[in-house]
Amino acid sequence: MTETLESALAPLLTIGSFCNLYMIEYPRGQPRAYLSYLYALAKWGSLTYFYYYPIYVWHLQTNESVIFDFFALATITLILISLSRFKELKTCLRELAIVDDSLEALGATKEYQRLRNWIIRIIVGWIVLIFYILACTYAGMIFIMHSDVTFWNIMLNAFVYNYSRNVFILHALISAVILGLVLHICIHLFCNLFLLTLCV
Numbered sequence: 001m002t003e004t005l006e007s008a009l010a011p012l013l014t015i016g017s018f019c020n021l022y023m024i025e026y027p028r029g030q031p032r033a034y035l036s037y038l039y040a041l042a043k044w045g046s047l048t049y050f051y052y053y054p055i056y057v058w059h060l061q062t063n064e065s066v067i068f069d070f071f072a073l074a075t076i077t078l079i080l081i082s083l084s085r086f087k088e089l090k091t092c093l094r095e096l097a098i099v100d101d102s103l104e105a106l107g108a109t110k111e112y113q114r115l116r117n118w119i120i121r122i123i124v125g126w127i128v129l130i131f132y133i134l135a136c137t138y139a140g141m142i143f144i145m146h147s148d149v150t151f152w153n154i155m156l157n158a159f160v161y162n163y164s165r166n167v168f169i170l171h172a173l174i175s176a177v178i179l180g181l182v183l184h185i186c187i188h189l190f191c192n193l194f195l196l197t198l199c200v
Contacts, residue, residue, distance in 0.1 A: 022086070
């Protein structure tokens with residue numbers, strides 16, 4: 001049974017920490033800032049050096065400008081903003097938990113297990129979307145590249161090509177879940193306040 005708001009959001013925030021959108025916490029509640037920064041620097045440094053930079057150079061040499069060229073830069077900016085706003089997010093989650101505890105004192109039920117189940121369904125849907133995009137990109141690369149390229153090389157290129165887009169989608173999901181949670185709590189709060197004013 002899920003007891004706290006943070007444990008209900010844990011699956012989504014754990015996936016977010018692997019995509020550098022959230023600080024790595026091990027054990028839960030103890031953020032590891034240096035590990036998070038080192039992980040982000042190692043991952044994005046290697047992706048930029050081995051994948052994005054050669055593509056940028058190739059696009060500059062052929063005088064092509066593709067919207068994909070800006071995805072990696074925007075993703076790195078998004079990650080830096082997310083890591084720098086980590087404390088504000090934790091404060092927001094604590095305040096939401098306080099409001100939710102106040103609502104429980106007024107008689108509203110906590111639906112953390114239901115929220116956790118919805119979050120797990122959202123994560124499964126996100127993973128299915130990733131594999132669908134990966135399959136479509138793989139099919140497109142098969143037609144562009146020739147049969148002398150190995151399967152794993154094409155799959156790696158397809159995954160890295162879409163990685164920035166997947167991080168954007170995950171960030172949108174995290175934001176939507178938190179905003180939806182705020183909306184849900186506000187609706188419960190206003191309903192309870194309305195019922196209290198009717199009783200008085």
